[in-house]
Amino acid sequence: MGQLYEIEIATPYGGLGRYDHMALCAALRVDDPARVVVEQDGMSRALVTVYPSNPLAATPAPTDHDLTMDRKGRIVIGRYHNGRPVHLRLYDILTGSAQRIALFGTTGAGKSRSLQLILAALKRNGAVTWLADLKSGQSVPEAKGQVDWHATTQEEAFHMLRAAVAVAEERMRRYASLGRTAFLKDDPDPLLFVWIDEANRLLEKGAPYRDEATALVKELGRTGRSVGVGAGLAAQASHLEEMGGSDTLRGMLKEGEVILLRWSSGMMRQLVSDGLLPTGEQLQPIPKYLGVRTLRSRLDADADDDRPGTQGMAYHLTGEHPTAMLRFSRVGSIAPTPGLDPEIVELYGDGPVPALEATSVDLAGEQYAVRGTGVILPLYDDESGDGTSAPAPSGAASPGRSLRLPDRIIAALRNGPLDTYGVLEAVKTDGGKAVKPGSVRNALGDLKADGRITSDGGMHTLAD
Template sequence: MSTLTPTPTAQVYELSVEVPQGEVIRYDLAKLCSALNVNDPTRIAVETDGLRRALITVYPSNPLGVVRAVTRADLVMDRHGRIVTGLYHNGRPVKKRLFDPSTGSAQRFLLFGTTGAGKSRALQLELIAEKLNGVCTWLADLKLGQSVPEADGQVDWYACSQEETILMLMAAVAVAQERMRRYSAAGRNSFALGGDPLLHVRIDEANRLLERGAPYRDLATHLIKELGRTGRSVGVGIGLSAQASHLEELGGSDTLRAMVKEGEVTLLRWSSSMMRQLVTDGLLPAGEQLMPIPKTLAPRELRSQFDPEPDHDEDDAPGTQGMGYLLSGPRPTAMMRHLRLGSIAPLPGLDPDILALYGDDEPTRLEDISHDVAGQAYAARTDEEAMAELCAAFHEAQQQKLNAGRGPGRSAATEDGDADDDGPSAPRKVRLDERVLAALADAEAPMSADDVLDAVHADGGREVKLGSVRNALKKLADDGTLTRAGHGLYAPA
């Protein structure tokens, strides 16, 4: 049964369809386009109730071809902690949660898309919102500061190198742990706005930090997981934007899986394998489909191979940058587009419209009481020379550890891995974890703690106790990096 309702403009058609009771509605977008004789799939939107009914909207042209510019008012949090970041195809606002006042939870943010899909611009929109809403932002721009150049000076900490990003992550973990101690000493069990500011750590191009072969992959993975775990209840949020065709590329194992399930996830133009993975991961209800986002809105028309070339060039067609899906929103399959922010055409310098939205105020700073635990790196964040030295020292220390791990004569380190007291200058706590993981990764079969101990000693590193290995195994299994493969046996997840 279906009804075809022309809307007042007589151009948009809304089709409401249902399957008989006892059946579940399923659809195939390509077949639907064919049935409706629509050659541009981005003109069609399908929304189902997950059961028997669906609404099919057919637009005369892609309704998101042009969207309005963002205003400051869009970016001020409403009482549910949401800001307006874009518009859905039906013109309704896309609301993204910057904070959850009902639970006091800091959010986790994920932004996926291929190069040019609009990740950095979408991130910048949120950075502006953070500034306007008094969030203290620590930003890492891993394209050496090219991606969100206007943010320099508009955030509390702006990092451009891998080393500085690691120091930043360590400082954030330290702040989260210190807040936890402070809050529990004060008998508080949750975070609320008004005291310490929300602290958001944002990493653009996080794939550069987390992909295979990245210099600090394991450490970064560990720190991000740690932040995801401890930060939430103490007002420390984490956001990553990345291009990736698989979640596995980002830190391996389960780093992002949990974040993806609970976070604010935005998917811009993506690869099809990424989409399949998100569906397998249960992020999209089974049977739901996302219309792939083309690179441009060039109409696809068939013309004879022997006709003269049309005058309009494919390259002149409007792009689809900023189009995507807010998977964690109430309408995960409804195509949306981010509000326009700044110039679409490249500019020679900083974008004045973007700077104007940030405004001239000072950004919110980290609470004084946490400066000590945030450590040397935090203190040096605006001192280029001091930061370069810290980064060089960190790099050197990592190199030494790597070398030491391959041969005898390593310096003593805190192998027992009590993470709590490690400040930003002491990235040693992952040593044993790393050795244990390496041992298990090399093994063909699941291993017992005794086996792991032998394997760890075989790497030529410092002697450790069985108890420490057991603790490390337990921790890694609890956070999902390892799985328990039978009684007392462990394997990589």
């Protein structure tokens, strides 16, 4: 063909609906479905673009300008099919909000390298990043040493979520005392992002800490935005129910940033039902390989059907163009490397790793203090001093729930709502055994997960 064509379609309001992409390609006499791109406006108009070749066959590496936040708090993560930049918001200047981000993709869809680009941008922009790589650190190995906290186990990820909630609550209390309602980009406190990679391992049905971790993710999504604590989840694109339940993500993501790489049909149905993709609109499927599959005779022994993959091709469902296919900028070496990929390491830059503000270090807890040493502290403090307690699976009674500290907290809250600092002071002066701040935070997390207390605006209250 050699030329680019655009066809604008208009129907009576609501009349466009679903369409058969393969039938459309056949009608246009196009053998490669990836050359035909359909964008809908959610009402009655569509733009059909027919390219002479796949417009996303290759994308350039990100530039320093791409990875630098613009005046709207956005970075450039790639290009749409029409060559326009794809913006990902890390911070909302207008509302003073840290963003919630979700990155979904099946195995081999390019999720890990896409995440590396975002992590590198966070570092370059001075954001403190806490990362739990739940594939034993293998998913994004270059991130180790480039983030403030790098965890590789579910237990440490749980510690990380608790610490993030504690930091968010302390900032909330501190900002309230100053009469502030939002986080400021140039605030002395740095933007903090908590990323859980392979999040389905922590939040799927049967995961040992699913209920408690889900409660912490919800709390972080609810309280972290206005105090500069963002949350990111990267996971397999199977079904939202495998991510702590769809209710966990619906409210957290509808106003956040949702990126969908190659997906499963179950995930697509869930995204539509949860309102993350407008009803009536559809996305062109992302194949595993680019190009046209050629029929070959069994006698053609020398046939070469090796086709390039589609890693990094995606849709930004909450962006300006949710039905426009995009591709992430090229990240890392084309061929696998025997160790850390030097191109990815270079992407992070040689600047210092941003660290948590000094006023929040103690609140981040003892696990934060020993991060990077390989030591994983008990999730629940048995108050025996021997450090031998271990968390119980979800649904079972964990050691920390049957001891006196939760009861002491409940007694303190009977006198009225208290913030975390107030709870700590109350149990310090109730005549009981001395406790550490980390033990109080852990017990508060357990009580919230059990539904015995509620937390709103940094204040803890007995549940009705």
